[in-house]
Amino acid sequence: MNIKIRIEELRLSFGKAEILKGINIDVYKNKITGFMGPAGSGKSTLISLINRMIDFEENAEITGRVSIDGEDILGDKIDEVQLRRRVGTVFAVPIPLPRSIYDNIAYGPRLKNRNERKELWPLVVESLKKAFLWDEVKDRLDSSALKLSGGQQQRLCLARTLALEPEIILLDEPCSGLDPISTAKIEEALNELKKDYTIILVSNNTKQIARITDYAAFFYMGTLIEYGPTEKLFTNPSERKTEDYIQGKFG
Amino acid sequence: MRINPRFVDKLVKIGLNSQAFFTVGILVTIVAIIFFKGSPYLNMEFIFSSPEDMGRHGGIFSTIIGTVFLVLLSIFVATPLGVGTAIFLTEYTKESWFTKTIRFGVESLAGIPSILYGLFGFIFFVIKLGMGWSLMAGVLTITIMILPTIIRTSEEAIKAVPRNLRIVSYSLSATKWETVTKVVLPSAGPGILTGIMLSVGRAVGETAAVIFTMGSSLRLPTSLMDSGRTMAVHFYILAREGISMEKAYATALVLVLSILSINIIAYYIMNRVTSKYS
Amino acid sequence: MIKKTFSKEHFVKLVLISFALSSLLFLFLIFIFILAEGLPLFHKIGLKNIIFGFKWAPTKGSFGIFPMIVSSFLVTFGALIIGAPLGLSCAIYLSEYSGKRLKLFLKPALELLAGIPSVVYGFLGVIYIVPLVRNYFGGAGFSLLATSVILGVMILPTVISISFDALMSVPKTYREGSFAMGATKWQTIYKVIIPSAKSGILASFILGMGRAIGETMAVIMVAGNALKIPTSMLDPLRTLTSNIALELAYASGDHRLGLFSTGVVLLVIIMTLNYIANFAIKRRVLK
Numbered sequence: 157m158n159i160k161i162r163i164e165e166l167r168l169s170f171g172k173a174e175i176l177k178g179i180n181i182d183v184y185k186n187k188i189t190g191f192m193g194p195a196g197s198g199k200s201t202l203i204s205l206i207n208r209m210i211d212f213e214e215n216a217e218i219t220g221r222v223s224i225d226g227e228d229i230l231g232d233k234i235d236e237v238q239l240r241r242r243v244g245t246v247f248a249v250p251i252p253l254p255r256s257i258y259d260n261i262a263y264g265p266r267l268k269n270r271n272e273r274k275e276l277w278p279l280v281v282e283s284l285k286k287a288f289l290w291d292e293v294k295d296r297l298d299s300s301a302l303k304l305s306g307g308q309q310q311r312l313c314l315a316r317t318l319a320l321e322p323e324i325i326l327l328d329e330p331c332s333g334l335d336p337i338s339t340a341k342i343e344e345a346l347n348e349l350k351k352d353y354t355i356i357l358v359s360n361n362t363k364q365i366a367r368i369t370d371y372a373a374f375f376y377m378g379t380l381i382e383y384g385p386t387e388k389l390f391t392n393p394s395e396r397k398t399e400d401y402i403q404g405k406f407g
Numbered sequence: 408m409r410i411n412p413r414f415v416d417k418l419v420k421i422g423l424n425s426q427a428f429f430t431v432g433i434l435v436t437i438v439a440i441i442f443f444k445g446s447p448y449l450n451m452e453f454i455f456s457s458p459e460d461m462g463r464h465g466g467i468f469s470t471i472i473g474t475v476f477l478v479l480l481s482i483f484v485a486t487p488l489g490v491g492t493a494i495f496l497t498e499y500t501k502e503s504w505f506t507k508t509i510r511f512g513v514e515s516l517a518g519i520p521s522i523l524y525g526l527f528g529f530i531f532f533v534i535k536l537g538m539g540w541s542l543m544a545g546v547l548t549i550t551i552m553i554l555p556t557i558i559r560t561s562e563e564a565i566k567a568v569p570r571n572l573r574i575v576s577y578s579l580s581a582t583k584w585e586t587v588t589k590v591v592l593p594s595a596g597p598g599i600l601t602g603i604m605l606s607v608g609r610a611v612g613e614t615a616a617v618i619f620t621m622g623s624s625l626r627l628p629t630s631l632m633d634s635g636r637t638m639a640v641h642f643y644i645l646a647r648e649g650i651s652m653e654k655a656y657a658t659a660l661v662l663v664l665s666i667l668s669i670n671i672i673a674y675y676i677m678n679r680v681t682s683k684y685s
Numbered sequence: 686m687i688k689k690t691f692s693k694e695h696f697v698k699l700v701l702i703s704f705a706l707s708s709l710l711f712l713f714l715i716f717i718f719i720l721a722e723g724l725p726l727f728h729k730i731g732l733k734n735i736i737f738g739f740k741w742a743p744t745k746g747s748f749g750i751f752p753m754i755v756s757s758f759l760v761t762f763g764a765l766i767i768g769a770p771l772g773l774s775c776a777i778y779l780s781e782y783s784g785k786r787l788k789l790f791l792k793p794a795l796e797l798l799a800g801i802p803s804v805v806y807g808f809l810g811v812i813y814i815v816p817l818v819r820n821y822f823g824g825a826g827f828s829l830l831a832t833s834v835i836l837g838v839m840i841l842p843t844v845i846s847i848s849f850d851a852l853m854s855v856p857k858t859y860r861e862g863s864f865a866m867g868a869t870k871w872q873t874i875y876k877v878i879i880p881s882a883k884s885g886i887l888a889s890f891i892l893g894m895g896r897a898i899g900e901t902m903a904v905i906m907v908a909g910n911a912l913k914i915p916t917s918m919l920d921p922l923r924t925l926t927s928n929i930a931l932e933l934a935y936a937s938g939d940h941r942l943g944l945f946s947t948g949v950v951l952l953v954i955i956m957t958l959n960y961i962a963n964f965a966i967k968r969r970v971l972k
Contacts, residue, residue, distance in 0.1 A: 240579070268580075438797075608800045643804045674793055
């Protein structure tokens with residue numbers, strides 16, 4: 157198994173508040189890895205380091221190393237723009253851009269100067285298919301993305317990310333607030349996608365983690381409590397806290 | 408004797424009501440007077456022929472051209488400067504002594520009355536820089552005058568764009584400038600345009616700053632160094648020298664109609680585009 | 686994935702910084718040049734002789750602008766007396782007594798009123814207000830009274846829109862609490878809402894003052910042109926702004942410098958007013 161992302165001794169604080177207290181974890185290529193834990197455990201902050209969206213927060217003090225394919229991605233010398241082409245993100249709340257469905261998907265590729273219709277079109281179609289949204293929108297690609305339902309918008313966000321042809325996809329509580337059918341569609345899509353992408357799924361929904369992830373990491377208050385194959389974590393967890401969390405004793 | 412507060416309440420309501428209607432009445436009266444006194448003299452000939460005999464005869468064509476040139480060129484220069492400043496203040500820095508100083512500069516510029524702009528434009532552009540009374544001097548002066556308005560309204564419009572649209576753009580690998588041009592500015596567009604239209608309206612009606620920089624030549628300006636006359640300046644001269652009441656009213660009508668249509672266009676843009684993709 | 690040291694983004698930021706600095710540059714230039722032309726005469730003739738001098742005869746060496754300073758303040762107060770109560774009443778009516786539709790209609794109407802050029806106000810003032818004053822009150826018609834009326838109308842949009850904003854930003858809960866205690870609408874307004882909005886309202890008055898004292902074209906047309914301090918509402922007068930505008934075109938040498946000195950005085954007064962107004966607004970925001 158290849159290590160796609162390696163995180164070493166990662167600490168992050170905002171002033172006196174320590175959010176991440178020394179995280180060490182290896183994320184494997186072409187697997188779905190789940191980051192689970194109650195609110196405030198630092199899981200969303202952790203992935204904001206992988207896509208360097210943490211840059212938009214002021215006053216963050218970071219030590220440690222985050223590397224993708226062996227290359228450290230923290231630090232001023234790294235080009236975040238190139239990084240974000242390799243690491244795509246889907247946020248908790250779907251945020252379509254105020255333009256057509258087609259233009260939403262094409263936004264990323266156009267930034268890479270893929271402007272020709274004959275290049276863009278297959279890319280858009282492919283991305284929508286991979287996100288399991290194609291059938292529902294194929295007749296109305298020019299209509300406003302704002303008219304889609306919540307579940308459709310979220311799949312749009314996924315397709316938008318796929319259009320950039322990333323290597324890694326980060327999803328931060330993507331199904332919170334979505335109905336079960338939309339959730340199922342997204343999970344189905346992720347299952348297919350892991351063949352070609354490395355996926356990290358942040359979720360507070362333990363059942364979802366159990367359903368679709370290959371590896372699971374349990375975070376609590378900024379510390380990684382336990383990490384391993386999902387099946388093991390859920391059937392025979394080594395840590396007491398993990399067991400309590402999975403059983404819903406807190407969270 | 409204690410007056411019933413309910414009664415006072417009713418009195419007050421009537422009092423305020425009538426004052427509000429009185430104020431609206433003033434506006435209506437002003438527009439009506441201009442309209443009724445001016446429209447008899449407003450015709451195609453008036454618009455398309457230039458003033459003759461100091462304005463006693465002929466129309467206002469050269470002044471319309473003068474106005475259009477002055478305003479368009481000023482907007483052309485002031486818009487990038489103003490929107491750029493607004494972008495800088497909102498997207499490229501966080502609040503600091505530097506931004507506070509710049510804002511102070513902008514607010515101060517906004518407070519300067521037009522006669523002082525005229526005075527400055529006169530000594531700096533006309534005299535010291537040797538431009539003489541010219542379109543160029545007028546444009547530069549008016550540009551500075553309308554800059555604060557454009558900066559203020561642009562900043563408001565840009566700030567109103569939701570933060571998460573920017574986040575999405577960045578996460579899709581856009582640079583800051585790409586995010587500004589592809590996401591922020593299109594969303595803020597209507598607000599910015601409204602600010603520009605308001606500035607246009609102000610520049611069209613401006614007299615004190617224009618007469619001492621662009622001058623009041625009746626010739627049609629054909630180059631930047633030519634002097635010229637705007638409608639507002641022409642109107643002022645007509646009125647003050649008592650040259651022609653009818654022409655004055657007609658000019659006033661054209662002025663007010665222009666400003667009215669500019670305001671209407673501004674509101675139309677504001678309302679139409681916001682409903683399209685909101 | 687290494688960054689380039691100097692990229693398009695750096696270039697853009699540099700360009701935008703220079704755009705932002707341009708505002709400071711312009712302000713600087715305006716101050717420098719007006720002061721450069723205006724201060725020498727203070728030096729040569731003496732600050733007291735100019736500011737407190739009573740005689741303005743620049744071609745003969747007299748640069749006293751005291752009557753004009755007084756006149757500027759008189760028309761400003763006159764404008765306030767007419768425009769402030771009326772404007773505040775309209776603002777109150779708009780915020781407390783009118784529904785959404787009316788509010789939506791009135792905002793553009795206000796902007797239209799504000800958009801009418803000052804020369805048009807001046808013109809209508811000469812045609813209608815000046816004769817009115819002459820016939821009903823006496824005097825030449827070109828007077829402090831006529832000027833105050835015109836300026837009062839001209840500052841209405843400023844007073845109304847800023848007071849309106851101040852009144853609207855009073856929290857709904859204040860009103861509800863007052864009504865719950867049995868107060869009538871008017872009692873609520875003058876006991877609760879106005880005190881709450883008072884710094885914004887005050888700011889609107891001060892900004893209105895700033896507008897009035899800087900107004901030129903309308904004043905030239907209706908104020909007459911007398912170089913003496915007006916002793917009654919019906920006397921004509923000349924303000925600082927008219928002084929500059931009436932003589933700049935043909936002034937030269939010391940005469941022109943005198944006009945710039947007038948400009949310096951005007952600049953100082955206006956900057957002070959603006960500063961006070963901004964202070965008042967900031968206090969409201971801090972509350």
